[in-house]
Amino acid sequence: MGGGLIVHAQTQEQREIVALVREFVDREVIPQASAFDHDDVFPEPLVERMRELGLFGITIPEEHGGLGLDVTTYALVQAELSRGWMSLSGVLNTHLITARMIATRGTGEQRQRLLPRMATGEWRAAYSMTEPHAGSDVQAIRTTARRDGDDWVIDGQKMWVTNGLRSSLVCLLVRTDPEADPPHRGMTAFVVEKPAGAADVPGLTIAKLEKLGYKGVESTELAFDGFRTPASSVLGGEEGLGRGFAWFMEGIELGRINVAARGVGIATAALEASLRYARERETFGKPIAAHQAIQMKLADMATRIEAARMLMLSAAAKKDRGERVDLEAGMAKLFATETAQEAALEAMRIHGGYGYSPEFVVERLYRDAPVLVIGEGTNEIQRLLIARRLLERAEESDPGPEARGR
Ligand SMILES: Cc1cc2nc3c(=O)[nH]c(=O)nc-3n(C[C@H](O)[C@H](O)[C@H](O)COP(=O)(O)OP(=O)(O)OC[C@H]3O[C@@H](n4cnc5c(N)ncnc54)[C@H](O)[C@@H]3O)c2cc1C
Structure with missing residues (x-):
């Protein structure tokens, strides 16, 4: 089924990288993922292989040492990785959102450095x-940065920061003008440098958070208390002051396509496991795959996955054309992540009691899927954004009652 992703790759270059990642996932990720997950250990060797494959630079422009590939290829790669283990996709997501923000909004000096x-x-x-x-x-965030000589001083608390410990850079949204009204006008993005892996540095303490699934990759709480960062860490320099909120919202469009891709990957893994199990497990003298009730589940899962994949690709293609993509990314995120959650549950039901056992992959998929409906804007918020955009479009294209008639 994962081969379907290669089918969607259009260019030779896309096909090659998706096939490479697929091979990496089948040979190295799938055999090891459950052990890393159950022990909640950061998958250092797999992340090292991802570095060798060039995945940390996949969308970074070639002039800055990356592969310079498009968002469509990125989405296909992320879906493949998540078919193996979603946590690997999480190691890349925040990294590549930040890289895109630096590439599009950073100063020349920040891009080069x-x-x-x-x-x-x-x-x-x-x-x-x-x-x-x-x-x-x-807009209700409270963390502040205030200017002090050549530095900025950051105070406040950040929550649920993926990769917060092992990262060398944190793209951080803070208030630089706490009096601004509306608050978003007083928000600025910083790209803060810190030593990777250190939990305690002057002015910053990092604590790891426990969670249901999405293991291996760390989720953290960052407590800033008089943390000093140089003026060169303001994204976009002086011109970036007060523009952080809009830039973070722009960045999150890529995050939503990433999360849609993760949904496609998890749902595909659930279907693959179900197809395997349904052909092996026998009840009442025949494989459960011969029971129509199971066939209905398989058919519904596969159909929804294909629809989710199409929405993901449509949003990615639009982003590649440089168009505004909040509506499409929101729809893809909403549908693909609900599909993932539903597919994980259906796969568990197809596995009967064994689906509840850590011996089978569906137990992990069932714990991993829910974070997708929460992260990058909950699915309730996606529905609000989709509706708002639809109403805006209707308003823009409405010629008025006289021209349109009733
Ligand atoms: C494992 C994990 C990793 C994460 N990684 C990151 C990260 O790297 N960086 C980062 O910045 N954040 C990260 N997050 C945070 C995530 O983006 C937030 O949890 C998410 O945006 C929801 O915010 P909240 O938890 O405060 O819920 P709340 O905003 O308090 O929402 C609670 C409930 O109310 C609903 N709700 C809220 N407002 C409305 C409304 N207007 N109308 C209808 N319903 C509404 C929500 O949909 C939800 O059901 C991560 C979270 C998790 C769990």
Whole structure:
């Protein structure tokens, strides 16, 4: 089934990289993923292989040492990785959102200083908006940065920061003008440097959070208390002051395509496991695949996965054309992640009691899928954004009652 992703690759270059990643997933990721997951260990050897494959630079422009590939290829690669283990996709996601923000919004000096080291994976990046009291309501964040001589001083608490510990860079949304009204006008993006792997540095403490699934890759809490960062870490320089909110929202479009791809990957893994098991397991003298009730489940899963894949590719293609893609990325994220959650549950039901056992992959898929409906904007928020955009479009194209008639 994962071969379907290669079919969707259009150019020779896309086909080659997707096939390479597919081989890596089949040979190296799938045999090891459950052990890393159950022990909740960061998959260092697999991440090293991802570096060798060039995945940390996949969308970084060639002039800065990356592969310079498009978002469509990126989405296909992310779906393949997630078919093996979603946590690997999480190691890349915040890194590549940050890289894209630096490439499109950073100063020339920031691009030259940061992107080459990011392209090789020597420096990895986290992406941090959420705070303990504010996730969906991003404008309610409280972390501040105030100017002090040549530095900025950061105070506040960030929550659920993926890759918060092992990253060398954190793309951070803070308030630089706490009096601004509306608040988003006083928000700025920083690209903060820190030593990778250190939990305690002057002004910054990092704690690992426990969670249901999505193991291996760390989720962290960052406590800033008088953390000093140079003025060169303001994304976009002086011109970036007050523009952080809009740039983070732009960055998250790529994140939503990534999460849609993860949904496609998890659902594909659930279907593959179900097809395997349904042909092996026998009840009442025949394989359960011969029972129509099971066939219905397989048919519904496969149909929804194909629809999710199409939405993901359509959003990615539009992003590649440089068009506004909030509606399409939102739809792809919403549908693909609900599909993943449903497919994981259906796969568990097809596996009967064994689906509840850590011996079978569906147990992990069932724990991993729910974070997709929460992260990168919950699916409730996606529905609000989709509806808002639809209404805006209807308003824009409405010629008025006289021209249109009733
Ligand atoms: C494992 C994991 C990794 C994460 N990684 C990152 C990361 O790297 N960087 C980062 O910045 N964040 C990260 N997050 C945070 C994630 O983006 C937030 O959890 C998410 O945006 C939801 O915010 P919240 O948890 O504060 O929920 P809340 O915003 O408090 O929402 C609670 C509930 O209310 C609903 N709700 C809220 N507002 C509305 C509304 N207006 N209308 C209808 N329903 C509404 C929500 O849909 C949800 O069901 C991560 C989260 C997890 C669990």
